[in-house]
Amino acid sequence: MKLVVVSAGLSVPSSTRLLADRLAAAVGRTAAVDVQVVELRELAVEIAHFFTNGFPGKALAAAQEAVAGADGLIAVTPVFSASYSGLFKSFFDVLDKDALVGKPVLVAATGGSARHSLVLEHALRPLFAYLRAVVVPTAVYAASEDWGAEGLEGRIERAAGELGALMAGLSGRPVVSAVGASGAAVDLPAARGGGDGGFEVVPFAEQLAALAPKR
Template sequence: MRLVVVSAGLSVPSSTRLLADRLAGAVQGKTAVDIEVVELRELAVEIAHHFTNGFPGRKLAQALDAVAGADGLIVVTPVFSASYSGLFKSFFDVLDQDALTGKPVLIAATGGSARHSLVLEHALRPLFAHLRAVVVPTAVYAASEDWGAEGLPERIERAAGELAALMGGLSAVRAEKTVKTEKTVKDAFDVVPFAEQLAALRPAG
């Protein structure tokens, strides 16, 4: 399964990327996934150009394809003005409107104060509900004081477990549908030799 991590951190190193990596590592510890990280900081210029000319640059196109083709997503944004960052929102604005339909998503955010933790519920969850994604119940917020403190590792593990379970369940459903479809197609196009068809029409005896 393919897990794509979208990080909107701006600094290097970034607490947003750190949280994204810890979440991805926790998911990988629970199920077999190939991880790809999309750093929005590196795509800022191409995202802006997309708004003005309507066409994604090469790197942005690759990132959009990765997100659309993922079996699950982890999305992490820093908090700006009590909401997600403009860069974070802009990336999902240029994504095809149907790309996240039915896709499992784990939402997370970082900020300087625990007072902004509700950004997960009043900004991120409604955004991905609008995009028709399947958002896992546990969202993860990390304030400055949370690093190294009790509680954050447990939230990371719980959220990662929910995403891994959802990805595995949906993957199994897709595999079952594929098998049924292939069987239906095979049955529809099975070739019966003419001699056998003729023999079946002859009266017995």
């Protein structure tokens, strides 16, 4: 399965890219994925030119193709003015309007203060809902004080498990394990063995139910 990671970090090194890499690595622990990273800061000029002439440059066209062909997407942005960055929004503005329809997406953001964590719900989730993507229940926000602190890793693993389950459900491939809401490893019924030796795809609702804590 192909996992594309879109990182809108501007600095080098970037906490946004660091979070993106940790999320991608966590997905790789739950499902067999080939990861491709799209660094938006490298596409900034081509994105601007696209808005003025309507034609993508070679690198931007490759990024558009990668996102459209992905089985799943991780989208991470730094917070600017209590929302996603302009570069982040501009990239998704230049995608084909149907590029993300039905595609599993994990959204995440980084910022200097925990007060901006609601950006995930009031900005990122509505954006991808508008684009008709399937956004996983757990979104991940990392403030400056979260790095190295307890709690961030659990959120990363939980979100990655949800994305891996959705990707496997669409492809019909099994997921070995993931981390549930309680932080414990759980087996995911991403696919069941069929009578002909193949796999039967399990509905999203049933896959997500496996991630819920046992009561």
